[in-house]
Amino acid sequence: MLGDIGGYLSSPSNRGKVLELLGQHLVLALLPLLIGLVVAVPLGWAAHRRRWLRAAVFGSATVVYTVPALALFVIMPGLLGTRILDQANVLVALTLYTGALLVRPVVDALDAVPGPVVAAATAMGYQPARRFAAVELPMAIPVLTVGVRVASVSNISLVSVGALIGTGGLGQLFTEGFQTRYLAPIVIGIVLIVWLALVMDLLLVGLRRVTTPWTRAA
């Protein structure tokens, strides 16, 4: 088995392909994570401020999140006018997913900021926008990070499903191995995906520690 993997990786063209797929996988999983977060924060803020918006936002987030990823990948061309193999389908679908997944933690995290802290910031003359950026959002980071970690693992694993309909990423090693009846690329793909999820998770935990120095004091 190990010999097989060594044999597969000894070919420079295979090594180049694996690296290229790893890069694709990273972009397809992480770009939506970033854009989804950027979309979810203002949306969550609005839902946090306006009660009537909350039900609508949570409701549509649940619906989006319940639709299976592969189905969403396939429906995208119908909505966007893209080709079926276009990577934009995966990018847009996973961005929707990430946004839907993160909006609730954003609202929960903002709700959990203690009232006296917000009141103190207001009393010190913070305008709402600055108070949000400097006080409420930083205090929401620990809860928000839980959501971002979920989205990160979930995106990394969902990208590989896209290989069924031929969109790039490490999942292509699975279809290649299946078609050629060869285990080596499949094992390499599984190991790299688990490794990627683990490294991203470590990075996010580290990022949370760096950005919330006050949580370490206790």
Add this chain to the structure above:
Amino acid sequence: MIFSQVLAWFADPAHWRGPDGVGTRIVEHLYYTAVAVLIASAIAVPVGLLVGHTARGGVVLVGSANAMRALPTLGLLTFLFLLLRSQAAATLVALVVLAVPPVLAGSYAGVRSVESGVVDAARGMGMTSAQRLWQVELPGAVGLLLGGVRSAVLQVVATTTVAAYVGLGGLGRLLLDGLNSADYPQMAAGALVIAVLALLLDLLLAGVARLVVPKGCRLSRQSDLGRMAAAQPRLIGG
């Protein structure tokens, strides 16, 4: 226009009947899903309840459940298929592996969510260990446990499409056969059926949870956050 083509696909009665019609595919799809979730629950519920009850090995349990979550199902499926040479066994094992972590996390978190004061009171009343588990911890755990089963069902129903990749049936057939014959309306129709099926199942399970959870143990809105923190993947503690 694409939407009218998809509608036309649905309107053709030939697409609904017969061994490769939508009806058969839905039944196959639900069958694979049910078998996988039942087997996963039979494994994960007792383990989760027991570890929660004894409060020993929780760290190991949560750690291994989360490592399982990172395994890509398509990779596992193709790996198992080449290894076992059996479509059914490979699909079943891959889907069970997918369904175990949420059920495990839900049943473990459910038992741990019962307030220790309540369990102590039960102990003080002279209840044995088994009585405490059955009469106090289990009723308190049902809400989170069913939450875990619900998320397992949704993940499996979404992923059972991969069964078609190794040659089995299910709604994945519509996607893959449509892809092979460049028939986008059929693919889109299959995707829509899968999406509607998932949404309906989610509603159904939410209703079941409402009926089954004891009145005294309904989760309040506030505990949603705790449930998310407890039941979601964490690869590394902290």
